[in-house]
Amino acid sequence: MKHIIEARNLSFSYTEDSSKILDSINLKIEKGSITAFMGLSGCGKSTLAFCFCGIIPKGLSGTMEGSVFIEENDIRELSLPSLSQKIAMVFQDVDNQLFLPTVEAEIAFALENLCFSYDEIESIVERILDTFKIRHLRYKNPSRLSGGEKHLVAIASVLSLDPQIIILDEVLSELDGENRKLIIDTVKALQELEKTIIIIDHNIENLMIADTIFFMKEGKIEERIEVDEHELLQHKLCSFFL
Ligand SMILES: Nc1ncnc2c1ncn2[C@@H]1O[C@H](COP(=O)(O)OP(=O)(O)OP(=O)(O)O)[C@@H](O)[C@H]1O
Numbered sequence: 001m002k003h004i005i006e007a008r009n010l011s012f013s014y015t016e017d018s019s020k021i022l023d024s025i026n027l028k029i030e031k032g033s034i035t036a037f038m039g040l041s042g043c044g045k046s047t048l049a050f051c052f053c054g055i056i057p058k059g060l061s062g063t064m065e066g067s068v069f070i071e072e073n074d075i076r077e078l079s080l081p082s083l084s085q086k087i088a089m090v091f092q093d094v095d096n097q098l099f100l101p102t103v104e105a106e107i108a109f110a111l112e113n114l115c116f117s118y119d120e121i122e123s124i125v126e127r128i129l130d131t132f133k134i135r136h137l138r139y140k141n142p143s144r145l146s147g148g149e150k151h152l153v154a155i156a157s158v159l160s161l162d163p164q165i166i167i168l169d170e171v172l173s174e175l176d177g178e179n180r181k182l183i184i185d186t187v188k189a190l191q192e193l194e195k196t197i198i199i200i201d202h203n204i205e206n207l208m209i210a211d212t213i214f215f216m217k218e219g220k221i222e223e224r225i226e227v228d229e230h231e232l233l234q235h236k237l238c239s240f241f242l
Pocket residue numbers: 014021039040041042043044045046047048092
């Protein structure tokens with residue numbers, strides 16, 4: 001399968017005098033795959049995701065070495081509007097993502113910024129409200145929703161631009177049974193549409209939908225396991241969690 005993301009000798013520190021949070025990472029993520037990242041808190045999973053979607057170096061300061069490529073393009077050379085149509089991330093801290101007065105406005109926001117027509121925006125918002133079964137939340141203020149509802153709205157709003165790659169940073173663990181199933185089914189449906197999904201999670205059950213799992217330790221990729229390598233995966237998960 002062809003890869004869609006590549007990190008080449010990627011290192012990053014948030015400040016000049018601090019140690020490397022990401023340390024010489026080399027990896028490829030295949031187009032159309034569900035790829036998971038796991039590792040202990042603080043090992044650099046979210047920081048790596050920020051590098052994939054261009055928040056590093058475009059939005060967060062620090063020292064970045066090496067490169068990230070999306071479809072062979074160095075992300076430094078892609079504009080923010082172009083990046084936002086290729087890759088979207090649902091943040092671990094969802095309150096940082098939702099800031100508009102209604103759910104409808106959240107879903108329409110990226111489309112309005114990219115100057116979609118009124119009719120296009122209306123039709124995409126209607127479709128997304130139905131797909132995520134959140135029509136009843138349409139005029140509610142996101143800040144007043146439950147944690148699970150906020151995550152659903154955050155996922156719904158990043159999907160409005162129909163990006164090629166979607167990163168879910170510790171999202172599945174935040175959802176209850178029914179909403180978790182809805183998102184897992186959505187992830188599988190997106191994979192059928194050849195979307196690439198990146199999941200960061202601690203829960204083994206959530207990781208089992210991945211094709212490939214990268215284990216991270218102290219800013220490095222310690223191991224890459226294909227999920228069909230059952231014995232190796234079980235051994236690895238047992239040694240990780242026990
Ligand atoms: N904005 C920042 N400025 C300085 N240091 C940061 C910043 N964000 C994260 N860090 C530090 O970088 C390291 C890696 O953080 P990161 O959030 O990437 O880890 P993580 O693997 O996602 O952890 P978790 O599982 O808790 O979400 C941590 O030591 C963290 O304190």
